[in-house]
Structures are given as structure tokens and as C-alpha cells.
Amino acid sequence: MKNVVLLSTRRLPPAYFDTVREDLGDPNVVLDVVGWVAPGGWVAEKVNSFTLIGPGRMPAAPEPEPVVDPTEEAPDAVIAPEAVAEPEAVVGNAEVAPAAAEVPADAAPTTPAAAAKPRPTGAKRVVKAAAWRYRKARKVAGRMLPKAIKTSAPVKFLRGNRASKDLGKTYWGRVLSRRDVMATIDQADVVVALDAGAIWAGWNLGQRKASTPVVLGIPAARRELDMLKAPAGNG
Template sequence: MKVVLLSTRRLPPSYFDTVRADLGGRDDLALDVVAWVPPAGPVDGLVNSFTLIGPGKMPVEAAPVVQAVPVVDAEEVPVAVAESAKAPAPEAVVDESAAESTATEADEVAEATAAAEGALADDAAAGGESGGTTDGEASAPSAVAPAEVAGGDEAAPAAPKPAPKPRPTGAKRVVKAAQWRARKLRRAGGKMLPTAIKKSGPVKKLTQNRKADNLAKTYWDRVLGRADVMTRIEQADVVIALDGGSVWAGWQVGQRKPQTPVVLGVPAARRELDRLVGAGQE
């Protein structure tokens, strides 16, 4: 027996076990769910299929993280570890050749420094005698004009501005203007109403009915636009509308398939299943 559940509310995974029990707990019972919102938890193995036609994503059961533990064989001893254990500490090793080379390098640096100082003194004496040139002129760095520095770097081009969205024209402009005025009047009317009227029972009921009506029509449009969902409904033995938001879709299905029972609620579906089973046995 194939049963299709139409729902616009969030259903917990345990609900499907309750539905199976209320429908008689048959082993050949296959549940196909067409829902507007995802379930409250993973439903793998609880239903035959769960088709989400509204906003949101299906919940996925997180897999447990298993950390791999390396297995060490006591009989196998790494050679590198054994050799490092036998080697002496680095502080105990003294390299005599390294010490000699360090001392030789220090002597060479001292000799080079003394030679450089003597050469600088000779140059200073020769410059004082000649007096023709000054060190400032020779060592002064060439000045660079700020204009040259600024002109060397090219200015980055400015990013182009996005093209403006084309405005509606003709009849579309009139429709947009009417919708804008209607929204403005609705908001203004809501602000002008006293709080006591807004929270009154009749006003709340009207608001809920309007929202439910919009959801019911949107839900049916999504169902009608999905070929896979319509195929499951055509193959179903019973179609159950579980809430007020799915009643409109159930009524539309009943008009399209008069031979398929479309009911509201699980108890009515149980009666239809018993009738079908009894008719099949006869």
C-alpha cells in the first residue's frame, strides 16, 4: 500500500512511527512525504521518500569521527632510534679544527680592518693638500624632483560603475506603481490601528487565514510544478493532507484523480485503507 502525506509543518522523525502504527502497522506500507519545510531530524529508513519543495535543507546525520590509533610492534625497534640513543650529547663533542678556523678568521678580520683605517688616513691627508674638491660633492646623492617621482607611477583606473537597472515602462510601470501604493497604504493602516485592535481575536484570525491561504496556494503550485511529486501522487493508494496548509493541494488532487481517496488526517486514512483491503480480499 502506497500512502502520500502532504504537509506544510515541521514533522519530527518519531511522527512517522506513530503514523505507521495508526494505519495498522502493515509491513507493505510505503510512506511518501511531500513537505514544505524539512523535518526536525534525519528520516532515513523511516519513510520511503521525503521530497522537500519549500525553503531549507534536509538534515543530515553527522557521522562519528574515528581517530586512527597507530599500532606499534614491540619486536621491531627502529634503527635510527637505537643509534641516536648510543650517540653522545652534542655538548660533549669538541671540534679542534673548528676552533682553529674561528681564531684564524678573527685574525684576518683584524688585519683587514687595520689596513682599511690606514688607507682612509692617507686619502684624508692627500685631500687636505690638494683642496680642489670636497667630499660633500662626491658623496652627495642625486636629488630627485617630486614631480618626477609622482609622474613615474601611473594612476590606477577607477572601477566602472554598474549600469543602472532599467525602469519599467508602459503597463508594467502602472502595475508596479499600483503595487507600491497598495503596500504603502497597508503599512500606514497597520500603524494607525490601535494595539488592542491588532491583538484582538478576529484580526488575528483574519491575518492567519490570509497567510495560510497564500501558503496553501504556493504549496500547490510547487507540487504541480514537480513531475516526480505528481508521479508519486498518481501511483498512491491514499493521499493524506495533514494540516490546513495542504488541504488546498489535497482538494486539487481529488479533482484530478476522483478514483484516489484524498482525506484529511490519519484516522480517515485508516478507514480508507481498511475499505481497500476489504475490497481486495473479496
């Protein structure tokens, strides 16, 4: 039975690990995950371990569904005597008071209207005008770059590449500082970096552990596992 450690900085749904086992060609492979974010659901039955090293918390275990006995009949509904409303009492010929007293049309309002806020004058007026022009200039400057350039593939690539590098360094620093994570990696037959944020950690692990294959993506991990199984199959 082989052990595979998955390095990930993205949110992984529970069903993803079933797909991983299918793509690796081994339903009995042991999966350990080192994730920057928590999985998309309860994964205790999907993986051997899931170590969260980033922000957030692991999802709670789902509550067990109540077991209903089909042979058990529900008791008949019983209406308590005090739950039955009594008829309203009628008091002689007394007239019912109106719900709300009528207010004469010419009655004056009880609360005076708020006075209008005085406009700034002198130096205050100059400061207000300068602040308004500054805010307007910032809005105009932000619209100077065409939307087509902002959403273009090169700009998106540069922004995503920078974010991946920053996250990759943070992720690797957290992996290196956790003894439990390094102990899990030491027991792995193959280490897999699943996304761009985990590449830097995978590269560093490959430099530190030359005897353990560290690859990018599940297809490369499948090839490494097939190579590990090949000597035993030929014997």
C-alpha cells in the same frame, strides 16, 4: 502493502512518522512525503522518500558513533623531556625593569577630546524637527489599536487564514510543476493533506485523480485504508 503520500507545509519531526504508522494501523505502510519545509531531523529510515519542494535543505545524515573496544587499554602517558619547563635563569644582581612606566599625574593627554557636534540651524533644523514629529506620530498610531484586539481569536484567524491561502497556492503550484512529485502521487493508494497549507493542493488533486482518495488528516486516511483492505479480508 499500501502506499500513502503525505502533503505537509509544516516541519515534521522524525518520530511523527512512527505515530502515523501506528494511527494507520499498518506498521508496513509505505510513506512518501511532499514537504514545503525540511523535516526536523534525519528521516531516511522513517519514510520511503521525502521530497522537499520549498526553501531550505534536507538535514545531513548523523555521523556514526565511534566503536570503542573495551579490551583495548590506553597506553601510559609519556612526558617528553622538552615539555618539562626549566627553572628561570637569574642574571646577577640586575634589577628587573618595571612592566609599565609610571605616568605623572599632571601629564597632558596624548589625544584631544572630540569636538561637540554643532546643532542644526535654519532649514536643517526645521527638517530635523519634522522628521522627529513624523516618527513619533507613527509610533502613536501603532499603539492606538488595543493589544486585546491584536491578539484576539478573530484577528488571529483572519491573519492565519490569509497566510494559509497564500502558502496553499504556492505549495500547489510547486507540486504541479514537479514531475517527480506527480509521479509519486500517481502511485499512491491514499493521499493525505496534513495541515491547512496543504488543503488546496489536496482539493486540486482530488479533482484531477478521482480514483485515488484524497483526504484531510490521518483518521480519514485510516478509514480509507480499512475500506481498501476490506474486500481482500472478506475473500
